[in-house]
Amino acid sequence: MKQKTTSRTSNGPRKLHSTGSRSRKMPRHVTHTVLERLMHYYVCLSKYDPNIEWISSPHLASQFRVDDTQVRKDLALVGVKGRPNTGFRREQILDSIRRFLGLGRNLDAVIVGVGRLGSALVAYRDFRELGLNIVGLFDNDPRKIGTAVSGHTILPTARMKSFIRRRKPRIAILACPVFVAQILAYELVEAGICAIWNFSPTTLQLPDGVFVRNEHISIGLGEIAYHLLPS
């Protein structure tokens, strides 16, 4: 079993680790790009005025700057069928994407590294709405340990492994300095973490079977700088 890693720098389709017996029809491969597009539809459509019941695919296409055909293909993948001359029911899109991606279930997570970025993530409003449930915060700064952020008391990283073994969260959000990221990531995995959402700007070497998503904020700056180059 290979470690499953992805990032915005990922390169083309990825095989899912498991392609087996889901309760719904599941395509063998769903690419990184498709998953992100579905999530983008979901996040944005969930913020629409609740009175908006029907959405047309040209509206979605222009809103998300993708192809009309692509939108219909994405929605078909998650089992949403449109109605001729009317479009798609917003609630059905939301329900179908939620089930397809496995959102809304209790996704328990710990945050490791409670600096400015870590604190922002603890308080990030969308997370709770999407089913992400922060159950513990860890840091090794003695000035932070014992203080509370958004109602959670920061615990020392020395207690991280026992906490994870007891509470069994499957996700760890890593927002610690680069120089401790690798060692902490390894400890997280040893304690039973299945997926690491890595906000530390470094790559991680981890045992097989762990899903890693790199969320390197500064990556976007390259594209912006490039587009601002004088022509």
Added chain:
Amino acid sequence: MKQKTTSRTSNGPRKLHSTGSRSRKMPRHVTHTVLERLMHYYVCLSKYDPNIEWISSPHLASQFRVDDTQVRKDLALVGVKGRPNTGFRREQILDSIRRFLGLGRNLDAVIVGVGRLGSALVAYRDFRELGLNIVGLFDNDPRKIGTAVSGHTILPTARMKSFIRRRKPRIAILACPVFVAQILAYELVEAGICAIWNFSPTTLQLPDGVFVRNEHISIGLGEIAYHLLPS
């Protein structure tokens, strides 16, 4: 001239707005994915021990979990040539990517919305190293206006347009609540902003010619949830 928008949900290659007379050889199209991969190499290699002078393409490939051929193609694109049996000079990779993307020049930016995420972005250490220079912070919360974050005093959004016209930053980082994002983005563009780095979880409708990069943090959760679904 079309508005140039990109996001992690973007769909395949994008034409650059300008393909003209750069001082270096410039390919007609550089995709979103390639730009992100280059930036990923750059950010990670810049954090290596400075004593590491040579890097092999298999090392890079395994580090970034891309194909060996892909790495060599990416480096060739920015003009880096390897040496047989030795690899690539780290400094040359860094210099070439920096020049290619236009990093290291003074990229002045304002941050609009200084909540937790905005404050984390002001203090994000990598930004300065990459040439991003925060010149102003704006918020419309009277409790925040006049206070300082990382040495910058928060100004009211009412003063944003005049500030931008005077200081001429080209980038705006939007980290405000969704319900004010569209109106503030429009004002930023009116004042002369060329690129919006949008951290508010909404899509923006903007006049032609503005480059928008959507950085919706919760998008990643969809992929993580999906990979944690029971098989």
